[in-house]
Amino acid sequence: MKNQYFGDVRDLFTYDLSLHLLRRISRLDRFLFVPMLTPDDGTGHGGRVCWERAKAGNRNLELIDFLRLRVEGGRRDVREIEAFFRASGVDIAIHGQGLGYFSMVNRSSYFQSIDPRMLRSSLVLLDPDIGLEVRDADEKHLMYSEVKQLFRRMGYNSLMMIFQYLPRENRPSYLYRRTMELKGLTGDPPEYISDNEVIFFLLCKNPSLKEEMRGALRDYARLYAELFTSL
Numbered sequence: 001m002k003n004q005y006f007g008d009v010r011d012l013f014t015y016d017l018s019l020h021l022l023r024r025i026s027r028l029d030r031f032l033f034v035p036m037l038t039p040d041d042g043t044g045h046g047g048r049v050c051w052e053r054a055k056a057g058n059r060n061l062e063l064i065d066f067l068r069l070r071v072e073g074g075r076r077d078v079r080e081i082e083a084f085f086r087a088s089g090v091d092i093a094i095h096g097q098g099l100g101y102f103s104m105v106n107r108s109s110y111f112q113s114i115d116p117r118m119l120r121s122s123l124v125l126l127d128p129d130i131g132l133e134v135r136d137a138d139e140k141h142l143m144y145s146e147v148k149q150l151f152r153r154m155g156y157n158s159l160m161m162i163f164q165y166l167p168r169e170n171r172p173s174y175l176y177r178r179t180m181e182l183k184g185l186t187g188d189p190p191e192y193i194s195d196n197e198v199i200f201f202l203l204c205k206n207p208s209l210k211e212e213m214r215g216a217l218r219d220y221a222r223l224y225a226e227l228f229t230s231l
Contacts, residue, residue: 001127001165004040006076007067008047009054010198014127014163015081016057017193017200017220020089022123025026027157027209029121030091035078036102036113036128038139055226057197064089079112110145120155132178132195133166134203148185151203159213160203166194175199180228193217193229 001195005011012105049071051057051064058064069075078094086091095114096102102110106146118213126147129140137143142162151160175192182201183189190201191214202217204210214231 001035001078001129002038002040003042003077005047006078006080007071007168008049009051009057010047011081012057012060012063013195013198014065014068014125014200015084016045016060018123018125018161019060019085019088019090020220021044021159021213021216022160025123025159025212027121027210027212028123028159030118030123031085032093032095032114032118032122032124034124034126036110036126036139037078038103038129039101045186046168046220049203055197056220059223078200092109096186107139107143107146111150112151115148116153117168119150119153119158122141122155123159123161124150124154125161125163126150127163132162137224142168144181144185147182151186152188154205156206159209162190162201163204164201166197166199172198173210175230190231191217191230193221193227195224196226 018031022031051067063084070080079097082092083096093195096110099106099110128142131141133141133143154160178201179189182203182227186203190203193203194198194200202213204213217229218231221229
């Protein structure tokens with residue numbers, strides 16, 4: 001992700017869904033946000049900020065007001081979101097602060113330095129620029145090896161949430177392929193939810209937690225008719 005896009009409609013979906021899961025699933029005690037932050041690209045692009053017309057999150061007026069104030073005030077920095085979650089009563093930790101930009105050089109140490117205490121009873125959001133690895137993956141992608149290692153370290157009552165842009169390819173084929181690849185890493189297929197532009201894959205170890213998560217996703221999808229899920 002990049003600071004220049006902080007507060008756009010993608011973030012509205014991301015943070016609103018995260019808050020919904022944290023409130024709906026009682027065993028999640030904290031929010032561990034793992035942004036794979038890369039430098040702004042100098043284009044001046046800032047993503048779409050038509051929050052009220054977004055496919056997801058447009059009912060969360062407090063979040064919209066928060067994001068609008070940051071965007072219009074020139075405070076487009078991922079660290080700003082901490083204040084919103086704390087004001088919402090969420091125990092949040094943003095990994096990577098003080099470590100510089102995410103890169104191919106530091107990616108191993110970046111993930112290994114995640115405090116194991118933050119992986120217990122947590123919603124763990126992994127937010128790369130693009131999503132899961134492809135053939136010529138770089139710092140914009142999350143590697144399967146990183147998913148596997150972090151999943152192994154994650155507590156039994158934790159939930160992993162992975163951000164992914166939907167590529168321009170046959171959607172059923174793409175979703176089947178990604179689902180089977182993630183199942184191969186964890187032993188269980190992920191659930192997912194999408195607005196047809198971005199998708200979130202969700203993984204956990206605990207069957208009971210998975211049922212709670214499935215219920216939360218169903219509830220969220222009922223709020224926003226344009227979403228589709230694996231349920």
